[in-house]
Amino acid sequence: MxxxxxxxxxxxxxxxxxxxxxxxxxxxxxxxxxxxxxHPREALGFMLMLATMSLIEAHPWIALVGFSATAMVTAIGK
CATH class of the missing domain: 1.20.5 (Single alpha-helices involved in coiled-coils or other helix-helix interfaces)
Structure with missing residues (x-):
């Protein structure tokens, strides 16, 4: 018991x-x-970075595209 x-x-x-x-x-x-x-630009960049980090182990080449997209989103606003 x-x-x-x-x-x-x-x-x-x-x-x-x-x-x-x-x-x-x-x-x-x-x-x-x-x-x-x-802050839509920063939040979108954060969500893209989270999605990319979840892809990096399974699909490393697609993760490179995600990192590029994140860099473009953050560079557009500057």
Whole structure:
């Protein structure tokens, strides 16, 4: 019975951690939307950089195109 209680407590801790991570992701999404409205060029560059970083391991040549697009977006406004 003690093992079952311990496992139940661990499951509850993981559920609370999952809820906290989801709340932080929702807050990040809202903050990114606000940043897009205030500073669209910087927010677009940030989103392009995130997309490129997710591609770099699986598709390195496509990531080079993404880095070029990010550089162009940031250079247009200057």
């Amino acid at each position: 003690r093992l079952i209680g311990t496992l139940l407590v661990i499951c509850m801790v993981f559920a609370v951690m999952k809820l906290a991570v989801m709340a932080l992701l929702i807050a990040l999404g809202i903050r990114l939307l606000m940043a897009t409205l205030k």
